[in-house]
Amino acid sequence: MKLNEIGMRRFLQVSSTLVIAGLLLEIVSLLWFHPLSFVLFAFVAATLIGLGILVYLMSLVFVAAPSAEPHNIRQQSR
Amino acid sequence: MIGILICQIAVSIVLASIFLIRPSVTTGAAWKILAFIGLCVLPALCIVGGMNTHVQRSEQTKFCISCHVMAPYGQSLYIDDAAHIPAQHFQNHRVPPGMACYACHTDYTIYGPLKDKMQGLKRIYVQYVSTPPDPASIRIQGGFKNAQCLHCHLGARSFEENPIHAAIMDSLTSNQMSCLTSGCHDTAHDVANLAHEKFWKPAQ
Numbered sequence: 001m002k003l004n005e006i007g008m009r010r011f012l013q014v015s016s017t018l019v020i021a022g023l024l025l026e027i028v029s030l031l032w033f034h035p036l037s038f039v040l041f042a043f044v045a046a047t048l049i050g051l052g053i054l055v056y057l058m059s060l061v062f063v064a065a066p067s068a069e070p071h072n073i074r075q076q077s078r
Numbered sequence: 079m080i081g082i083l084i085c086q087i088a089v090s091i092v093l094a095s096i097f098l099i100r101p102s103v104t105t106g107a108a109w110k111i112l113a114f115i116g117l118c119v120l121p122a123l124c125i126v127g128g129m130n131t132h133v134q135r136s137e138q139t140k141f142c143i144s145c146h147v148m149a150p151y152g153q154s155l156y157i158d159d160a161a162h163i164p165a166q167h168f169q170n171h172r173v174p175p176g177m178a179c180y181a182c183h184t185d186y187t188i189y190g191p192l193k194d195k196m197q198g199l200k201r202i203y204v205q206y207v208s209t210p211p212d213p214a215s216i217r218i219q220g221g222f223k224n225a226q227c228l229h230c231h232l233g234a235r236s237f238e239e240n241p242i243h244a245a246i247m248d249s250l251t252s253n254q255m256s257c258l259t260s261g262c263h264d265t266a267h268d269v270a271n272l273a274h275e276k277f278w279k280p281a282q
């Protein structure tokens with residue numbers, strides 16, 4: 001399956017899920033005063049958020065934006 | 079500071095949840111901008127803010143001594159002995175007591191804080207994956223450098239007017255003679271003999 005066939009919605013859902021999971025883990029790491037909290041933040045939370053941002057940016061590059069022109073007008077002009 | 083960061087994270091979660099539940103809203107221009115803010119700008123700022131908070135937190139004394147092997151080193155800061163260098167620095171606030179370990183053990187160079195974090199990660203690995211060493215056998219890799227003492231003391235009147243310091247200043251600044259191991263200020267973190275020490279009890 002090509003990336004541009006996946007669709008903007010799917011990309012946004014995956015990106016949102018990754019960002020939300022990363023942000024929730026970041027809150028846990030901030031409230032937990034322990035040396036492992038830094039590991040949790042740096043290696044898990046920041047990675048998930050970074051991946052979420054990357055997926056969102058990929059959606060902008062690979063998924064063609066839907067045309068603003070209504071479908072019926074496009075058919076009439078042919 | 080953490081409160082502001084958590085509020086920022088909460089706003090990011092709310093925005094990301096909108097795009098998780100209803101991704102179709104991004105057809106409008108305003109929602110596209112909001113998606114860019116909610117899924118790119120705010121999360122990136124949350125990473126920067128989180129990293130900054132964690133780095134500042136790792137400079138705190140209570141963070142350093144929260145590892146089991148470092149606990150005796152934390153206790154040694156309360157030894158009631160003026161010859162005990164770390165204790166007298168900590169008790170007399172010659173270093174900020176909240177970040178006493180960091181003040182003396184950081185490498186005061188441009189990449190010093192980064193090197194400290196890498197060392198910290200190695201210690202976490204040793205603590206949780208490998209076998210933690212006996213606290214009394216822990217030694218600083220490469221020895222304690224004079225630069226860490228001179229960062230504060232160099233240029234201070236009481237230090238420079240001391241005739242012994244003045245006579246060996248070149249040897250001290252070039253690290254040829256150690257402040258700690260040359261017989262002058264050689265009592266630091268004597269954790270092997272903690273049981274025989276008298277401790278200072280702060281009033282508060």
